[in-house]
Amino acid sequence: MIADPLKIFVTVVEHKNFSRAAEELYLSQPSVSLQIRNLENELGTKLINRSPKHLELTQSGEIFYGYAKNILLLYDKAKEEIDQLSNVVTGGLKVGASNTIGEYILPFVLTEFAAQFPNVGIETSISNTEEISQAIRANYLDLALVEGDVNPADFVIHPLIEDEIILVVPNQHPLARVPIVTADHLQDQVWILRESGSGTRAFSDKLIKDRGIHVQKSYVIGSGQAVKQAVIAGLGIALVSSWIVRKELNARELTAIRIKGKRLTRFFSLIKSKNHEQSKAMEVFTEQLLTHELLTSADK
Structure with missing residues (x-):
């Protein structure tokens, strides 16, 4: 797939670690390292300075990272539009949740969504509200479910349940x-x-x-x-x-x-970044979440 080397590079950068990137991508660490070296050889420049305990982007790496992110977004968008011709929802979805929601609500929502849209790849991240909010701001996550207050100036917020x-x-x-x-x-x-x-x-x-x-x-x-x-x-x-x-x-x-x-x-809320383009997978997940029986029928 044309996007694979770029996805590997972006994942390494965002995790700041080859081993964690390899684990997320279900690849071996040597395979990840080889892909990065191949990219550097192809571009004729070093992208990442790495040591056993440290990883940082070179100036060339900073430039390439920005373009790689955009290319991956465009690739996913093109694939989604092609899939829409046959009414198939595909692509990836990165969902975050604060701890209470992640442990007691999200698993049921994801199970139902995955059964209905099996062609959507789902990645989840569960942490506290502050860390999840920061990940949304940085566009590391597509959307998230959080408990408590978040700054309305930073997010599109959909209150879900009291x-x-x-x-x-x-x-x-x-x-x-x-x-x-x-x-x-x-x-x-x-x-x-x-x-x-x-x-x-x-x-x-x-x-x-x-x-x-x-x-x-x-x-x-x-x-x-x-x-x-x-x-x-x-x-x-x-x-x-x-x-x-x-x-x-x-x-x-x-x-x-x-x-x-x-x-x-307090309210549990669905939050999204104001500057993050919504994919078809995000759209249908949001629709399903807002009407999910677990949330709409809960006796709170």
Whole structure:
């Protein structure tokens, strides 16, 4: 395929690593290295300066990278337009998701989409909201599903569903016996928090600040799954998405308690870059997502 050497080069540059690029492309590292050398020989210039621990583009490499990205986009667009003549949706789709959505919602959406459009190649990236948003800005991802707030000046945003944030505590915790807690109840507690950049962490920080809550001690844990297990084990209390503790609440492995005042909610949203051209695969994925039963019928 005419685009293969260019895709290999772009993947190496974006991963800044030959091994990770080879893994993503299902190639051996020697094959990737050979393709880069062939490109350099064909162009008569060095594109990448590399050492065992470092990789950076030469000036020629910077120029070639920009053109290679554009050529790949044009190649995909041409292929899609040709495929549309027979009403076949093809091409690639790079989907990102923040952790909660990536673990509890995206797999079901992708399974249905892949069954309906088997000719679309799908790559996923799951991280916290801040890192996924940065990847959209850089056009490393076509679209993403995130929790919490993002800057509307940077993205096209489609709100998907309201997510309720709930306070969970160990079953043996004194607060587990309090039907409705106030800010006074939450003073000097041990909190389990997500890492900075997480939408849930931003929500927790804002609530703690707005309610004037003094935190006795906090533990930072990098996934929602680990946070809820830490609560079950008795490490502390935490604010979490109701999506991630449904099974545990039904099994009575931990306790959800209400904080006095309005329900704590946020939105899960679909975001895209304002300057990223929409492919047919992006269009149909967006349509399917906005009407997916899991999101439209969820009792939130």
